Amino acid sequence: MRGKASKTVLSGAPLLAVALVLAACSSPQGSGPGWTAQPGPTVQPDTSEQPGPSGTSSPSAGATPSATGDVSASATPQGAATASAWKTFSDPAKTVSFELPQEWIAQSVAPEEGTLPGALKIEVKKPDGTYIAALRTGLPPSSAECPEGSRKAYTVISSVPVDVSAEGGEGTIPPRMVFRVIQGYRYFGSYGITNVVGGADNQACELRNVVRGPAGKGDWSFGDVVSLKAFAPDEKVAPAKAFDTLGQAGDYTGESSEFANVQRMLMSLEIKN
DSSP, X not given: OBOOOOSSOOOOOOOOSSOOOOOSOOOOOOOOSSOOOOOTTXXXXXXXXXXXXXXXXXXXXXXXXXXXXXXXXSBOOOOOOOOSOEEEEEOTTSSEEEEEETTOEEEEOOOOTTOOTXXXXXXXXXXXXXXXXXXXXXXXXXXXXXXXXXXXXXXXXXXEEOOOOOOOOTTEEEEEEEEEXXXXXXXXXXXXXXXXXXXXXXXXXXXXXXXXXXXXXXXXEEESOSEEOOOOTTSOXXXXXXXXXHHHHHHHHHHOHHHHHHHHHHHTOEEOO
């Protein structure tokens, strides 16, 4: 299965104990001046929006709920330029592959405890060691209770269909590459691929960047974090993002070359079942 952008818009082998150098690198590919998969309906919030006095999100004027109940803000974002040269990473067993900018580094590392046999974890970083994203496979199914009093308002800033296979069922949608923010003392943002609905009425305890995989294979995740929550002031936010306003989050998706590179990378994913 392959992730790719749609022109009309808008789930293994044993791991090496040490980091692997990129394998199966293709010849550099030109990126074009402004690659973007942002669809018309995906929108950017009013930069003047501030948290409401009650501490809940007040979506900007024109913001409308999507078919999944997610709210998208209101102005069409513009795509930023991506890297000029790209390469392809593939794990030794050729079970997964994706494109990434030529200067970025992909490494196979040991997966977290609790993953299924044969699980993979591949981290992507910039040359200076800055973490960008991780591809995780073999994740066990998870569900957490979310009491009404613990729910936080969230907003979908960007949402683009991705052409990958996924298990359906209750609480799922067709896979999408999303950037969502959840409101706490700041707006916390995260990007990733998901086919799991965030929450009813744009309220959630966490937003999961997870795609449901076939029975026995586990779920998988490709994004900066597996799940995003509203952090406490004494908690570390990174690698998730933090913004003072929804407008700043919209600027990140619409104007940042980093996000454009991430979007292209995530949407190039191929996984062999």
